[in-house]
Amino acid sequence: MNLEVKKHIEDLIHYIIKGITQHQTVLLKKLSNQSIRNASIHQDEDSITFAIITYSLSKIIERNRTTGTDITTFCAAMVKNLRQMRSSLEQNNLASYNMLLKRSLTMINQTDDKLSGYIQEVIEKSRISKGSNIYANGISLSQSASLLGITQWALIDYIGKTRISDSTPSEGISIKDRILFAKSLFNVP
Amino acid sequence: MKCLIFDTGSIISLTLNNLTWVLEPLKKKFNGKFFVTSEGKKELIDNPLHIKRYELEAMQTMSFFNDGILEMVYNEEIRKNAEHLLYLANHSYKADGNYITIVQRADMEGIAASLFFNASAYVVDERTTRWLVEKPNQLKNLLSKKMNTPIEVDKTNLSLFRKEVATIRFIRSIEIIYIAFSLGLLDKYKPNGKDGEKKLLDGVLWAMKLRGCAISEKEIEEILTNRY
Numbered sequence: 001m002n003l004e005v006k007k008h009i010e011d012l013i014h015y016i017i018k019g020i021t022q023h024q025t026v027l028l029k030k031l032s033n034q035s036i037r038n039a040s041i042h043q044d045e046d047s048i049t050f051a052i053i054t055y056s057l058s059k060i061i062e063r064n065r066t067t068g069t070d071i072t073t074f075c076a077a078m079v080k081n082l083r084q085m086r087s088s089l090e091q092n093n094l095a096s097y098n099m100l101l102k103r104s105l106t107m108i109n110q111t112d113d114k115l116s117g118y119i120q121e122v123i124e125k126s127r128i129s130k131g132s133n134i135y136a137n138g139i140s141l142s143q144s145a146s147l148l149g150i151t152q153w154a155l156i157d158y159i160g161k162t163r164i165s166d167s168t169p170s171e172g173i174s175i176k177d178r179i180l181f182a183k184s185l186f187n188v189p
Numbered sequence: 190m191k192c193l194i195f196d197t198g199s200i201i202s203l204t205l206n207n208l209t210w211v212l213e214p215l216k217k218k219f220n221g222k223f224f225v226t227s228e229g230k231k232e233l234i235d236n237p238l239h240i241k242r243y244e245l246e247a248m249q250t251m252s253f254f255n256d257g258i259l260e261m262v263y264n265e266e267i268r269k270n271a272e273h274l275l276y277l278a279n280h281s282y283k284a285d286g287n288y289i290t291i292v293q294r295a296d297m298e299g300i301a302a303s304l305f306f307n308a309s310a311y312v313v314d315e316r317t318t319r320w321l322v323e324k325p326n327q328l329k330n331l332l333s334k335k336m337n338t339p340i341e342v343d344k345t346n347l348s349l350f351r352k353e354v355a356t357i358r359f360i361r362s363i364e365i366i367y368i369a370f371s372l373g374l375l376d377k378y379k380p381n382g383k384d385g386e387k388k389l390l391d392g393v394l395w396a397m398k399l400r401g402c403a404i405s406e407k408e409i410e411e412i413l414t415n416r417y
Contacts, residue, residue, distance in 0.1 A: 001362030037336050041284045110346065137335040138328060141198055141315035142232070142293040152232050153243040154313075156201045165316075165403045172324030173359075175408045179417045182364035184216050185193070185309050188371050 001094060005044050013086040016054055020075050028058035036130055040137040043147055053104055055126045060119060132159045191221030194303045197232045197295060198401060199316040199362040204246050205400040211369040213258050215381035218372065224303050227263035262302055270301035275351035278321060282332055291317055303357050310358045312365060316403045319359045337413040363397050363404045387413065
């Protein structure tokens with residue numbers, strides 16, 4: 001594991017636990033964006049997984065506020081898992097860390113069916129949302145989709161509804177020049 | 190050979206808007222071939238055929254290959270050149286001392302195919318591939334701004350890359366649709382009454398934007414105002 005990524009994850013876990021225990025969704029989303037920045041540069045699975053987990057947790061906690069669904073058990077189990085992950089990292093026990101990281105995405109099976117279905121959906125949407133963040137950072141669409149394990153169909157369907165194309169500098173070639181060139185290809189006056 | 194190479198995203202944008210059918214009359218007007226690379230076909234058809242949400246779209250796209258409107262291209266020279274370009278592209282920008290993997294094999298396969306066939310243009314909606322070729326400094330600035338870190342450019346690799354792709358010209362699916370509009374192919378959708386044509390163009394451009402084509406609101410306004 002890249003040393004910079006390891007340091008980032010050790011710090012990240014501390015703040016994720018804070019975010020979960022205090023139900024701080026804004027903090028969790030900020031942590032997710034930080035992971036995406038790391039994921040865009042290092043394109044490591046750990047940063048990507050943490051970006052998904054953190055964003056998903058923020059959405060689950062947000063939902064809990066509106067529906068009143070009891071997520072106490074789920075949150076407690078996630079916090080315990082995260083503490084064990086941090087401990088494994090500190091001891092450089094990567095085998096244990098990787099096992100616990102995978103568990104964090106699959107432990108939803110231990111929750112009730114209704115929440116499980118919702119979390120599945122949240123995780124899937126998180127993948128797409130994080131994929132669009134990586135694309136917004138300047139990575140190609142196909143590479144962004146590949147990193148998040150999603151299809152380009154889903155990513156394209158999603159990014160069109162974002163403001164990515166409006167928030168970046170204008171195109172290198174003017175729209176006029178591109179259209180005139182295209183017209184020349186099809187002999188359109 | 191007179192041809193256009195289509196990347197995955199451009200076909201997806203057209204399909205999600207039920208506008209892929211314009212490719213048949215456009216191909217006749219173009220009087221050449223419309224190619225998709227093997228990696229592109231995999232992402233257009235093979236992968237989504239197993240995903241319920243996009244299974245139908247994959248089958249719809251498949252029909253364009255079956256009817257010969259789109260053709261898959263692949264050969265060893267394209268593959269080798271794609272690998273070579275992939276290495277150069279992904280060793281051109283560095284952040285925190287690490288090279289950033291900015292493109293995938295599929296992106297470079299399209300460029301390699303464009304070079305092999307001396308294509309008239311490579312139809313690419315997503316901006317990273319286009320900016321890498323057209324405005325690499327602008328891509329560097331974007332990476333730096335978004336990742337909040339200085340980006341170091343490997344001038345040797347980038348220079349080698351740019352030299353090899355210097356002849357590539359890009360258009361997007363939005364320009365393809367504009368051509369279709371200009372040729373009257375979309376007239377059946379034109380609403381009656383005043384400004385029907387403008388409403389049609391506005392609707393089509395926004396549909397393409399909302400389904401992933403990298404065009405800004407400002408560019409759409411420019412097209413609607415100037416109608417080049």
